[in-house]
Amino acid sequence: MIPYFIRILFLLGSAGAGYGLFADKFVGAISFSIVALLVIGLEVGLRRVRLKAIIAGIVGLILGLTAANLMAYPLGFIGFSEPTTVIIRISLNLILGYLGMVVGLKKKDELVLGPLGLVREKAGAKSGARSKILDTSVIIDGRIADLCETGFVEGALIIPRFILKELQDIADSSDSLKRNRGRRGLDILNRIEKQGNIQVKIYEKDFPEVREVDGKLVQLAKLVDGVLVTNDFNLNKVAKLQGVDVLNINELANALKPVVLPGEMMNVRVIKEGKEAGQGVAYLNDGTMVVIDNGRDCLGRTVPVSVTSVLQTTAGRMIFTQLKERKEA
Numbered sequence: 563m564i565p566y567f568i569r570i571l572f573l574l575g576s577a578g579a580g581y582g583l584f585a586d587k588f589v590g591a592i593s594f595s596i597v598a599l600l601v602i603g604l605e606v607g608l609r610r611v612r613l614k615a616i617i618a619g620i621v622g623l624i625l626g627l628t629a630a631n632l633m634a635y636p637l638g639f640i641g642f643s644e645p646t647t648v649i650i651r652i653s654l655n656l657i658l659g660y661l662g663m664v665v666g667l668k669k670k671d672e673l674v675l676g677p678l679g680l681v682r683e684k685a686g687a688k689s690g691a692r693s694k695i696l697d698t699s700v701i702i703d704g705r706i707a708d709l710c711e712t713g714f715v716e717g718a719l720i721i722p723r724f725i726l727k728e729l730q731d732i733a734d735s736s737d738s739l740k741r742n743r744g745r746r747g748l749d750i751l752n753r754i755e756k757q758g759n760i761q762v763k764i765y766e767k768d769f770p771e772v773r774e775v776d777g778k779l780v781q782l783a784k785l786v787d788g789v790l791v792t793n794d795f796n797l798n799k800v801a802k803l804q805g806v807d808v809l810n811i812n813e814l815a816n817a818l819k820p821v822v823l824p825g826e827m828m829n830v831r832v833i834k835e836g837k838e839a840g841q842g843v844a845y846l847n848d849g850t851m852v853v854i855d856n857g858r859d860c861l862g863r864t865v866p867v868s869v870t871s872v873l874q875t876t877a878g879r880m881i882f883t884q885l886k887e888r889k890e891a
Contacts, residue, residue, distance in 0.1 A: 614787055615667055622666020623659055630658035691717035693763070693788040694809070697779055698728050700792050702747040705811055710760050718761040720788060721751065724768055724778055780804055819848050819879055822869050827886065831864045832857050846881075855884040 634651040694717055700706050701721075709715050729751075733744030755762050765786075769778045776797045783790045783806045790801050793811040801808045822828070830844035830852050842857025854860070854867055867883035 618666040618669065619663045620666075622662040622664070622669075624662070625666075626658040626660070626662020627655055629662070630654040633658075692807075693718045693720050693786055694791045695720045695722070695779060695783050695786075695788045696725065697790065697792045697794060697797060698725055698732075698747065698775070699794045699797075700811055701725070701729065701750055702732075702743050703793055703811060704746065704750045705815070706791065707750050707753045707757075709811075710754055710757055713759065715760060717789075718763050719754065720763050720765050720782070720786065722765045722768075722778070722782055724775060726751075726764070728775060776800060780806055783807075815848075816874075816878055819850055820846075822872060822881060824869050824871060826869045827866055828852075828869070828883075829864055829866050830854070830883075832860045832862065835861070850879050850881060852881045852883055855882070857883075857885060860885070 631651075631654075634647075634654050694715065696706065696719060706715075710719075729744050729747045731744070732740050733748060735741045735744065751762075754760070765782065767782075769781050772778045772781055776794075779790060779792075779797070780801050782788070783801065784804075789807045789809055790797070791809045791811070792798060792801075795812075798808050798810050830846070832842040832844050832854060834843050835841065835858050836843045836853055840856045840858050842854040842860055844852040844854060844857075846852060852867070854865070855870070857865070857867075866886040868886055869881060869883050871882045873880040873882065
């Protein structure tokens with residue numbers, strides 16, 4: 563963007579030019595200064611506008627002006643006077659140009675920027691739904707397929723070609739664990755594609771100047787103005803630092819876990835000892851850890867407990883409880 567001192571020089575230069583060009587030098591200087599201020603204001607305002615909105619507005623403006631001139635062309639054959647014809651032409655250009663720009667800005671979310679230019683999304687796609695870019699970890703995880711079945715995921719799913727290649731390499735690994743994970747990821751993609759309620763796109767372009775797959779995903783998300791879907795903690799942080807929107811499946815799972823409040827009662831089965839002396843540990847059906855104070859003596863038993871506090875961490879939620887009989891005592 564233009565540095566501030568260059569803006570000041572531009573403003574002073576405009577005022578000086580207007581002072582020298584106009585017969586009324588004061589009016590000239592004021593006129594050119596106003597124009598310079600408008601240009602500077604436009605440059606500052608464009609910082610907050612996305613490239614997609616600018617392109618959509620320009621396309622709408624061009625279409626509006628084209629329609630206005632096509633409508634004004636027959637006026638020369640009707641026999642209107644010259645001043646009337648000029649006024650009508652100017653009015654049509656102003657009105658239709660403005661309407662075209664407004665419609666372009668309103669409909670910008672129905673367009674997606676791809677490597678071949680502006681490409682319209684699939685018919686019936688909901689307005690405002692941004693494309694979702696899947697990384698390897700979230701594909702292998704498999705929960706994204708369940709989300710697609712529920713209808714909560716909107717917009718197209720983008721599978722980059724370099725992610726498919728990484729999955730194939732994992733599926734062909736000599737390590738049986740990696741091989742099974744890779745095959746599971748490919749099965750998940752086939753399951754999503756067969757659902758039919760969501761559009762799946764294969765993105766062919768690669769980023770040879772970027773070595774890491776995570777870096778390629780971030781560059782792709784910036785290019786298509788998409789949302790990155792992952793459950794990789796490090797990729798989540800790196801993408802957010804670079805201004806890319808991220809949907810983390812693990813964060814979604816934690817947010818959907820049942821809410822418990824201090825004082826609530828529940829029945830849990832103590833399965834192992836805790837880290838602190840006398841503690842017992844149990845797990846809820848969704849995997850939430852429950853720490854029972856003085857529950858070590860209840861190993862292998864289902865006991866009623868009272869919630870004392872809840873701790874939310876990046877790894878998940880922990881519930882601290884105490885035995886019901888101890889609370890009553």
